[in-house]
Each structure stands twice: as C-alpha cells, then as structure tokens.
Amino acid sequence: MIIKLDDFSPMHTFDCGQCFRWERQSDESYIGVAGGKVVKISAKENVVTIDGADENDFTSFWGKYLDTERDYGNIKKKLRAHPLLDKAIDFGSGIRLLRQEFHETLISFIISQRSSIPKIKSCVARLCELYGEKLEFEGKYYYSFPSVETLSTVSEADYRALGVGYRAPYIVDAVKKLYSGELSEEFLLKCDTATARKELLKVHGVGDKVCDCVLLFSLGKYDLFPSDVWIKRVMEESFDSLSAKETGESLFKEYSGFAQQYLFYWRKYSKDENV
DNA sequence: CGCCAGGGACGAA
DNA sequence: TTCGTCCATGGC
Numbered sequence: 001m002i003i004k005l006d007d008f009s010p011m012h013t014f015d016c017g018q019c020f021r022w023e024r025q026s027d028e029s030y031i032g033v034a035g036g037k038v039v040k041i042s043a044k045e046n047v048v049t050i051d052g053a054d055e056n057d058f059t060s061f062w063g064k065y066l067d068t069e070r071d072y073g074n075i076k077k078k079l080r081a082h083p084l085l086d087k088a089i090d091f092g093s094g095i096r097l098l099r100q101e102f103h104e105t106l107i108s109f110i111i112s113q114r115s116s117i118p119k120i121k122s123c124v125a126r127l128c129e130l131y132g133e134k135l136e137f138e139g140k141y142y143y144s145f146p147s148v149e150t151l152s153t154v155s156e157a158d159y160r161a162l163g164v165g166y167r168a169p170y171i172v173d174a175v176k177k178l179y180s181g182e183l184s185e186e187f188l189l190k191c192d193t194a195t196a197r198k199e200l201l202k203v204h205g206v207g208d209k210v211c212d213c214v215l216l217f218s219l220g221k222y223d224l225f226p227s228d229v230w231i232k233r234v235m236e237e238s239f240d241s242l243s244a245k246e247t248g249e250s251l252f253k254e255y256s257g258f259a260q261q262y263l264f265y266w267r268k269y270s271k272d273e274n275v
Numbered sequence: 276c277g278c279c280a281g282g283g284a285c286g287a288a
Numbered sequence: 289t290t291c292g293t294c295c296a297t298g299g300c
Contacts, residue, residue, distance in 0.1 A: 166298090
C-alpha cells in the first residue's frame with residue numbers, strides 16, 4: 001500500500017514518545033503492531049509505503065491511526081508564530097499525533113509513570129508476548145496488544161512478574177473499570193475535555209500527566225498539554241513559566257497537544273546539535 | 276509536608 | 289565501575 005502524505009516522518013512520529021510499540025529497522029523503516037495488525041512503514045519525501053496493509057486496511061484503520069486527514073501544514077503554520085515553536089517544528093517537522101487504541105494507551109501510560117522509555121517498551125512487549133495474539137510478518141513473530149477481556153483474567157502478581165512493580169494494582173484497577181464499562185471510550189469521547197479528565201482521573205495510578213497523555217494520544221483531546229519533566233524544563237527556560245500545563249494550554253489552545261509534541265521532541269533529542 | 280515503592284537509564288565521580 | 293538521582297503517582 002502506497003500513499004501520499006505530507007508532514008510525516010516515521011522517525012519523528014514513532015520516536016517522539018507518544019507510542020511504545022514501533023521499532024526502527026536498519027533501513028529507517030519502522031515495524032509496529034496496532035489494531036491487531038503488523039505493518040512496516042517507510043517514507044521518502046511525501047510517499048509513504050505501508051507494507052502489510054491493503055486499501056481496505058488503510059480505510060478501516062491505518063488512515064485514522066496515522067491521522068492522515070489532518071492538515072499539519074496549517075497547524076505548524078499557526079504554531080510557528082511562537083519563535084520557540086519555530087525551532088522545535090524545524091527539528092520535528094514530521095511528527096503526527098497517532099490515534100491509538102484507548103485501552104492500550106491507558107495501560108501503557110500507567111506503566112510509563114516514573115519510568116523511562118526503554119523500560120516501558122520492554123514491559124509492554126512482555127505484556128503483549130504473554131497475553132496478546134501471535135502475528136507473523138516477514139518471517140518473524142509479533143504480538144498484538146491484549147484485549148480487555150483477556151486482561152480481565154490477569155492477576156496483580158502476573159503483572160508484577162512483567163516488571164511493572166508497584167503499578168501492578170493500578171493496571172488491575174484500570175482493566176476492571178474498562179471491562180465493567182464503568183470507564184468507557186464512547187462516553188469520554190462525548191465529554192468535553194474537563195469532564196473527560198475528571199472521569200479518567202478516577203482510575204488508580206492515573207494522575208495529571210498520565211491522564212493528559214491518554215486523552216491526547218487516544219481520544220484526540222488536542223487542547224491538552226501533558227507536562228512531564230522535559231516539558232516543564234522547556235517552559236521554565238523559555239517562557240519563564242512555573243506551571244507548564246496551564247501556560248501551554250492558554251498559549252496554544254486547541255493546538256496544545258501538537259505544540260507539546262514538537263517541544264518535547266526538540267527539548268529531549270536536539271541537545272547535541274543545539275548547544 | 277516528606278518519603279517510599281521497583282527498576283532501568285543516565286550522568287558524575 | 290559504582291554511586292546517586294531521576295521519573296509521576298498514591299499511600300502513609
């Protein structure tokens with residue numbers, strides 16, 4: 001499957017901290033699993049190749065996942081009004097915000113709290129290997145992210161065995177709420193951002209940061225500006241701001257989530273060539 | 276308020 | 289190499 005898509009770089013998009021299941025290959029393509037399917041994605045200029053997907057898969061899943069309908073050129077143009085964003089956008093010009101599955105995003109970001117990206121990736125990978133569905137692609141095996149139904153049978157001790165430590169009971173709580181319908185994607189989608197936050201914060205182990213990441217990366221609440229240590233740093237340095245989240249959201253409004261990703265990627269990864 | 280949890284990454288010594 | 293610190297959340 002080959003498509004034309006502007007403003008997209010697999011590296012910028014898959015390595016900017018929003019997802020944990022894409023692996024860079026020696027040829028700079030990325031292999032990943034989403035929606036129960038494995039694909040390999042590569043891009044030359046604005047020509048994007050998705051190996052392992054046909055047109056049907058694209059219209060039913062990958063198009064939405066890659067946020068292909070959104071005009072990132074326009075978003076970037078608006079954000080470039082801020083001098084700092086201008087720099088950040090130059091550095092991560094191919095970032096697109098993925099529309100990831102809700103339960104996967106929630107559980108992954110619960111695991112992510114107070115941890116590092118390599119560690120998160122290994123925990124999520126083990127979770128998938130143990131409880132996901134085995135998939136084959138180009139002679140290798142991959143695993144889907146397990147369903148809520150499957151996870152509802154997994155115990156706290158089993159989660160602990162994955163290496164998630166004290167987060168194990170949080171995952172149990174999240175899965176329980178998902179499985180019972182007490183927490184539902186459909187409901188959160190209908191809510192305004194503030195109401196959705198209030199609901200999601202009821203899950204054990206979900207604080208401000210995890211909450212904002214989940215709502216931004218899976219439900220498209222783009223007016224959120226998740227603030228981790230890198231974002232706090234950049235806001236403090238450049239905007240003299242003590243409360244990164246509030247400042248970001250009031251500056252960038254409905255583009256907060258996009259601004260956050262450009263700033264995060266730039267502040268965390270550009271240092272070498274930037275000082 | 277301060278400290279801890281469970282563990283890997285990362286930077287300093 | 290080893291040591292200390294970090295990370296984001298809830299419980300105490």
